[in-house]
Amino acid sequence: MKKKFKEATGNTLAPLRPHLKWLVVGFAVFISFGSIYYTNSLVDQIRVREQRQIEIYASSLEFLANESENVNFFLILDEIVAANNSIPVILTDESENPEDYRNLDRVDKIDSEDQRNSFLKKEIELMKEDHPPIEVTLKDDQDNIYGYKYIFYKNSFLLSQLKFYPYIQLSVIALFGIITFLVLNYMRRVEQDRVWVGLAKETAHQLGTPLSSLMAWSEYFKGLYKDQQDVLIEFDKDVDRLKVITDRFSSIGSEPQLTMMNIADVIDEIVIYLQKRLSTKITITVSAFPNRDIGALINQSLFAWVIENLCKNAADAMDGKGSIHISILKANEGRIAVDVQDTGKGISKSKIKNVFRPGYTTKKRGWGLGLTLAQRIIEQYHSGKIFVKQSEINKGTTFRIYLNG
Ligand SMILES: Nc1ncnc2c1ncn2[C@@H]1O[C@H](COP(=O)(O)OP(=O)(O)OP(=O)(O)O)[C@@H](O)[C@H]1O
Ligand SMILES: [Mg+2]
Structure with a gap:
């Protein structure tokens, strides 16, 4: 009986627990890397698409500029980028002076012309770090080059957000996981406490009744067998020991x-x-x-x-x-x-x-x-x-x- 209990609760089960822990950790790592890998591949796809979109704008711009005379670049840019309402772009002349821009909400909020210009210039520098600008060649009727324009652009807000998304998502999941673990751990402890305390109280309670009757028997025998006092002293010692044990159980079962x-x-x-x-x-x-x-x-x-x-x-x-x-x-x-x-x-x-x-x-x-x-x-x-x-x-x-x- 004793052996059975040991096998059910002891050595045989204990080594399983670390394996389970590593299995959960391995699964979590797999999900994390999987999620980062998947989002990164999405980011790459969107980046390629945005790049393509910008290149199409540039070629359309070039085409229109060289097809008609007296081109109004701003108007053209307006038309071309009408379809693009997410990729921030700045159109500049050869010396990188901003001539127009789209999808830069913060610029719209600046009132002063000078400030707006300097903001755009800073933005151009940032955009350069992201992607090289696209060159638009301007030619006259005889195909002679008479100038260039540049289109600077950066990743859309959506793309920038998507890059960070898996990290934010994983942090939230990790936080949730930690909280769940702590709560479950706490609940398990409370449950264990209840078992310990309940079992101890019940044991003390059950031992109480036979113990008081043993004490009464001892008194009874002391009166009956006056020549057997040595035996009865030993009997009392065992009763005292039982009292100590009962006291231990009742102490563990209460504060x-x-x-x-x-x-x-x-x-x-x-x-x-x-x-x-x-x-x-x-x-x-x-x-x-x-x-x-x-x-x-x-x-x-x-x-x-x-x-x-x-x-x-x-x-x-x-x-x-x-x-x-x-x-x-x-x-x-x-x-x-x-x-x-x-x-x-x-x-x-x-x-x-x-x-x-x-x-x-x-x-x-x-x-x-x-x-x-x-x-x-x-x-x-x-x-x-x-x-x-x-x-x-x-x-x-x-x-x-x-x-x-
Ligand atoms: N002083 C010690 N020297 C060597 N090993 C020890 C010592 N104390 C404990 N151990 C090891 O720790 C284990 C657990 O001890 P614990 O007292 O919790 O259980 P147990 O003695 O095996 O059983 P019981 O519940 O009857 O006390 C022991 O089985 C033994 O392997
Ligand atoms: Mg022991």
Whole structure:
């Protein structure tokens, strides 16, 4: 039964998730490049079409100018560009003096002649950077060249906009994607919270009833079997342990109270309890720096749960033989650091990021929940931090906890 659960939630599923992530990222990159490529090809097509259009204007202009006498260029330009209501063009003489223009809305708004001229000249410079001007050759009846005109032009507003379109579009999609991701992540967390809290509350509630009746039975037996007091003391110890467990579940199921406590004393008490239950070949030592007088804001029963989980993991990693050292020290900004160091088999660098993941376990009979729970207790209930400070294969691992002092 236990094994089945592990397979359903642990190792077998975990490696799939990174693949899925890369699949989504790959798909997003494919869509982005696809979209940019497609729009760029559209831009190219429109650019070629606009170029063709301008060339047709130029040849028509040349043709008309050379066909009839007394040509009025402005009139011709008017007629030719009537069909063009989007490509900005400027017609100039040989010395690039503007003679007429079309589709330059900003020029129309300028009142002064001088300003308009200088604006057009600047515009001509800009247009030159975009495309070389088209030359219109003016010939008389005998085919003698008597002058030139130039048509300057730039991309239409539509074309300029279209160039930026995929980037704007992708930015909007990316923003939307990020917001969706954050909202979904938040919702997932809220849901997980509810499961944790609900399950813990229900467990505490269910344990409550048999526990009170066990306590009543203990009193009853104490009166009945006066010669069996030793047994009943052990019985009471187990009942007390059950009380502690119930208390832990009920603390996790509600907003736990934090109290300022001497952390060295609290840890000593946990160590005494653990030492009795772990193999005799495992020694646990505690040190405090600069002295034992270090207070931390903790919920005692939840914090004890964390230390127990870390020490049990350490004992598992040492295969029942080795030493665990817990050091307490005053860190910066009023924080308290608690290091749990073992001489076990260590965690490889690539696995370190997995250890806090729910369901991640390398043990035959593990649930992969010990560190998830520890992280939840430290980070959510104590506003602290827990992480792998250091680990080396076959040398040992150190977990660090930060608490608020
Ligand atoms: N001190 C340690 N040394 C080496 N590996 C460790 C240590 N602590 C944790 N690990 C690795 O991290 C994994 C996850 O630990 P966690 O406590 O979350 O689950 P578990 O111990 O496997 O199962 P359980 O839910 O019963 O605690 C372990 O299976 C182990 O591979
Ligand atoms: Mg564990």
